[in-house]
Amino acid sequence: MACKKCQTEPVYVLQNHAPLCKQHYLHYFEKKVLKTIRTYKMLEKGDILVSALSGGKDSMTCLYLLHQYCQKQGIPVKALAIDEGIEKYREQTLKDAATFCKTYKIPLTVLSFKKMFGFTLDSYLKDHKMNPCTACGISRRYLINRGARELGATKVATGHNLDDEAQTLLMNQFKGNISLSAKLGPMTGALMHKQFVRRIKPLYFMTEKEVALYAVLMEFPVTFVECPNAEGAFRLQLGEVLNTWEQKYPGTKQGIVNSFLEILPSLREQFKSTKQAIGTCESCGEPAAKTLCRTCELLEKIKVKKK
Amino acid sequence: MQVIAHIERTKKTTKVELPAKATVKHLLEKLAVNPVTVLVTRDQKVLIETQELKDKDTVKILSVVSGG
Numbered sequence: 123m124a125c126k127k128c129q130t131e132p133v134y135v136l137q138n139h140a141p142l143c144k145q146h147y148l149h150y151f152e153k154k155v156l157k158t159i160r161t162y163k164m165l166e167k168g169d170i171l172v173s174a175l176s177g178g179k180d181s182m183t184c185l186y187l188l189h190q191y192c193q194k195q196g197i198p199v200k201a202l203a204i205d206e207g208i209e210k211y212r213e214q215t216l217k218d219a220a221t222f223c224k225t226y227k228i229p230l231t232v233l234s235f236k237k238m239f240g241f242t243l244d245s246y247l248k249d250h251k252m253n254p255c256t257a258c259g260i261s262r263r264y265l266i267n268r269g270a271r272e273l274g275a276t277k278v279a280t281g282h283n284l285d286d287e288a289q290t291l292l293m294n295q296f297k298g299n300i301s302l303s304a305k306l307g308p309m310t311g312a313l314m315h316k317q318f319v320r321r322i323k324p325l326y327f328m329t330e331k332e333v334a335l336y337a338v339l340m341e342f343p344v345t346f347v348e349c350p351n352a353e354g355a356f357r358l359q360l361g362e363v364l365n366t367w368e369q370k371y372p373g374t375k376q377g378i379v380n381s382f383l384e385i386l387p388s389l390r391e392q393f394k395s396t397k398q399a400i401g402t403c404e405s406c407g408e409p410a411a412k413t414l415c416r417t418c419e420l421l422e423k424i425k426v427k428k429k
Numbered sequence: 430m431q432v433i434a435h436i437e438r439t440k441k442t443t444k445v446e447l448p449a450k451a452t453v454k455h456l457l458e459k460l461a462v463n464p465v466t467v468l469v470t471r472d473q474k475v476l477i478e479t480q481e482l483k484d485k486d487t488v489k490i491l492s493v494v495s496g497g
Contacts, residue, residue: 123479133475141477178495334468334493335475346437346491361494365465 151336155324162308164322172275174266175201177215179337179344180281202269204262205234207242214345221343233269254351264417270319282323285330288375289360304393315400315409430484438492454478
């Protein structure tokens, strides 16, 4: 089997069974991401972009491609990393993030739970019985939005890929939280609140394996480590199920996401009233569905004031 | 033939007995690893599933699942 374009050794076989060599794989990947950026009009002249960077393969690939694109378009790019305080995990990925940003001369800001909230995720979980992914997700999303806004961003990019989106859709389905799916899609955050920064997901149509392959072929400084809190997480279990289906029935994840995109306009219309109900947190002034935002609710439990 | 497989996630190395002309797909089946979740490399080159392996090959299996 050889690359369908140049007959050299392949590194990947597309879903339509076409093998691609390294050079043509990189081209295929970049073209598809660029198409996503353009189709959804994710960026325009005058934008200021902040890309969330964990130091993993997804966010690094996302930042690299956006940096390339934005340089041509004259759009300023900054990177924002969140240090949740997860021992034996985040230290390494933050080191990778710093190495990457230094190489490509991208300004990097790091916000930590410790400094912003007064606790690390590890210490919080020690004292409170809570799903670690929920506590982490709420606080991380809060800091990404607030941090991006304070850095002057008009758009914030995340490295979410096709696997992430398919998993989230099924999680919402299984838990009966379909209104949450109305907030998904390649470009989100259209909720009318002045404190929200619109989110873009340029890797939306790329599978996790495709992103990993791109990062490996590009020799990005990525350490392939798994978050120690992920073990047993619902998302991870669902990911395993989806990967089993994907192996048996190739295109399963793409099918789930494509079906969702077809009904997304109706979903958004249906939950429009929820969107209008977005208010302001009484404690911190950030967007909130109730009187307090979810981060302040979390902090209320341990009586810590945000800085 | 025998192939040495180094699994990056667990940092474990295992010797796998395979029939002659076995491929990456056969190796992953034997290790009960879903090909969708990993990249397989030999001499730092990424291999596709139909790639034939040779006796005494050393391959690395890298999990692409980040979780969390």
